[in-house]
Amino acid sequence: MDNQPGGGPSGGPPSQTPPCRLQVVDIRMKAAHAAFVAFAEEQRLELVRFVMRCGASLAEAESAAREAFAEGWRLISRDLREWRKVGDERLWIRKVALGVWTGTGGMRPLLPEVATVGVELADLAGQALDTTIVLAALPPGQRLAMALHRDGFGPAEVAAFMEVPEPEAARLLGDARATLRVSLAAYRTTQGEP
Incomplete structure (x- = not known):
């Protein structure tokens, strides 16, 4: 061979x-x-x-x-x-x-807290409902939870990211939604919408 x-x-x-x-x-x-x-x-x-x-x-x-x-x-x-x-x-x-x-x-x-001097959240919502601007007026924990949620993460992933229990993450998301709902309703009222 x-x-x-x-x-x-x-x-x-x-x-x-x-x-x-x-x-x-x-x-x-x-x-x-x-x-x-x-x-x-x-x-x-x-x-x-x-x-x-x-x-x-x-x-x-x-x-x-x-x-x-x-x-x-x-x-x-x-x-x-x-x-x-x-x-x-x-x-x-x-x-x-x-x-x-x-x-x-x-x-x-x-x-950090984001300064919204002289600006109400309802006023911010009127600016084409730009989420970046609206979220900036939320308290820091709610802002972070909602920013993660807007990127497609659920409560379990938000909790892991924030190093908090899942019920706390769900509460932060719920509080953020409630704050945004109130803000939008206040904005609509000032604009004469039902």
Whole structure:
């Protein structure tokens, strides 16, 4: 059995050696990079809008989003297994971005009060019912719960994000809805609508 030119023993196909460990790691990192880029492209605008709903300006929200995505990539680069333990990446990236904006580093988010000097919530509702403006007038806990809800998260996910029991998250969502309902009714009354 001598090797034939261009082939393996007896003219068969060339021998395939299994990829080395470094090649496997490289392949996994390339796949992780592609998945993270797709995630970032899908979530970027949603994340900016979320941070703005929590009270940030556009520039602050964009900056927080950039830093949150950079932190996500740093985590993947350090230890891909840790990124896989994150669970819901959408919640994780929001927590990090909010932490960047509030200066809490992604830990339990503490939202600042948003100044509404001389502006009633009912007046804000009249401005095309812009959710960013309306939510800014809610108390911080309600604002955060409603911002998460507007991004499609339910009470259990809101509770996990806010690190509160689920009934508390449900209460915050209910209180936010009630506040918004009252505000809208007050606005409609001032506009002469039924």
